[in-house]
Amino acid sequence: MADPVTGTDVPPLHRNRDFLLLWSGAAVSFLGNRVSAYAYPLLVLWHTGSPLAMSAVSCAALLPLLVVQLPAGALVDRWDRRRVMLACEAGRFLALGSVVTVLALGAFAPAHLVLVAFAESTLAVCYRLAERGAVRNVVHPTQLPPAISRNEARGRAAALLGQPGGVLLQTVAHWAPFAFTAGAHLLSLLTLMLIRRPFQERRPAGRRALRQDIAQGLRWLNGHRFLRAALGFLAAANLLLQAVPLALLLLVKEEGAAKAAVALIVGAGGLGGVFGALTGGWWERHLSRRTIFVLGLACWAVLTCAMVWARDPVLLGALFAGTGFVGAVFNVVGAVVQTRATPDALQGRVVGVSYLLGSGANALGALLGGLTLAAWGPAVTLLLVGALLTALATAAALAPALHTRHDLREGPVTP
Structure with a gap:
């Protein structure tokens, strides 16, 4: 070997x-x-x-x-x-x-x-x-x-x-x-x-006992200020964003567009994610983690609010592609930070906790998004999501945990 x-x-x-x-x-x-x-x-x-x-x-x-x-x-x-x-x-x-x-x-x-x-x-x-x-x-x-x-x-x-x-x-x-x-x-x-x-x-x-191993991974992640804070903000953002594709479907339906419009929008979101993933390494090399994080949340907020006034399926697809692009960049940068920082023997536990915290509440977000859409419609829902994302971006810009001077590019840290 x-x-x-x-x-x-x-x-x-x-x-x-x-x-x-x-x-x-x-x-x-x-x-x-x-x-x-x-x-x-x-x-x-x-x-x-x-x-x-x-x-x-x-x-x-x-x-x-x-x-x-x-x-x-x-x-x-x-x-x-x-x-x-x-x-x-x-x-x-x-x-x-x-x-x-x-x-x-x-x-x-x-x-x-x-x-x-x-x-x-x-x-x-x-x-x-x-x-x-x-x-x-x-x-x-x-x-x-x-x-x-x-x-x-x-x-x-x-x-x-x-x-x-x-x-x-x-x-x-x-x-x-x-x-x-x-x-x-x-x-x-x-x-x-x-x-x-x-x-x-x-x-x-x-x-050790399985629960002790799980607790060790939780303690390690809790002790890493940047990852802990970033996961908290992303968990909240992901919960909010579950309403966006549902709202887009309703907007397309209200405009009487053909089913092909739905395929166009969904496909554009996927293509945006692929492009964001391919360029994620470039962003990681040229911008600080804090800048990428705050700028990405702000872009999500702007793109979501812009969907309210975009009725053309091509424009909606372009905006949805932007959300996919940002999400993919987040995933790449977050994975690089986590993989470099986490000791090899803790990788499985830390990644498992990260996945759970980052997307575990998505089902709840879809449920809340559906209730909001039923009560107020797609336009109000998108504006509400955009406003909350703006608040998250502002909080992230002010969060002390994201203003860390420790740069993880030198390699993994030991427990």
């Missing part, structure tokens, strides 16, 4: 064999995951016609994002990352393969699909936590920003292609999306087996 990348052995990313294998394997895995995520509710709706059954499967697929993140982070930090990722891909291949088999035999059981959706999503959480920690061990520290930027673009592209892919494959055969996803996980498994470098540093001996 090869040694970790050192200062005297720094191939460019496009010639870093292990990074390319890790990146490409995760790319097909994430794409398969997005395809199946959109295929689950369509399959249930086709076979049962029941909104309740459809929501049960969707809930099963989303539930691990809320309940599995913390224990999964602790377990990933205990285990070998490569083995975790191999086990996750093998498990997802078998789970999706069981759906293909059942459908090919002409059978269908909603309970089976609920179990598969929960299992696949749980394994996806573990895979993602292990993959984030593995990246820093297959690239040189100076290449971490562009590597994470490419990873974020990969995830955005998978989300952009996954929705139409899941729908189109469903029209070919009901089992086709799940066969595609199973094949993607098998291909990802094969790429993992070809990687030579270790995915982690040497771990200290000894093991």
Whole structure:
């Protein structure tokens, strides 16, 4: 097995064999995951016609994002990352393969699909936590920003292609999306087996109770002033932004635009996210973290308010693309800061807590956004979201925790 990348052995990313294998394997895995995520509710709706059954499967697929993140982070930090990722891909291949088999035999059981959706999503959480920690061990520290930027673009592209892919494959055969996803996980498994470098540093001996490991990750993150404050602001912003796509749908409907307008707006948001991810490394190198953070929140506020007066689908799509761009830049910069600062042995726990805090309240945001839209309509809702985002940007500009002089570019800190 090869040694970790050192200062005297720094191939460019496009010639870093292990990074390319890790990146490409995760790319097909994430794409398969997005395809199946959109295929689950369509399959249930086709076979049962029941909104309740459809929501049960969707809930099963989303539930691990809320309940599995913390224990999964602790377990990933205990285990070998490569083995975790191999086990996750093998498990997802078998789970999706069981759906293909059942459908090919002409059978269908909603309970089976609920179990598969929960299992696949749980394994996806573990895979993602292990993959984030593995990246820093297959690239040189100076290449971490562009590597994470490419990873974020990969995830955005998978989300952009996954929705139409899941729908189109469903029209070919009901089992086709799940066969595609199973094949993607098998291909990802094969790429993992070809990687030579270790995915982690040497771990200290000894093991504590799981709750103690989780508590250690929470304490570390709580002790990092910038990350703690940034996650708090982003959690609030993400909660508010859940109402934006719902409001855009209502605006388009009020204007009597065709359904193609919705596809245009959603697609533009995805493209904006891809472009933001690809340029995230540039922003990280040329602006301070505080500047990126405050400026991004302010841009979200301006873009959201501007949607109130933009009725043309092309203009709405451009504004929505801007929100996706900012979100992707945030993800890249935040991931670089977190990955550099966090000790290797704590990566899983800290990333799990970050994911949970950053997006755990999204479901609540969608619910509150729906209630606000029902009460006041899309224009007032967008103005309210814009005003609250403006308040967040102002608070962030004044927050002492974001005015840190400590620059994490020198490398990770020790616990």
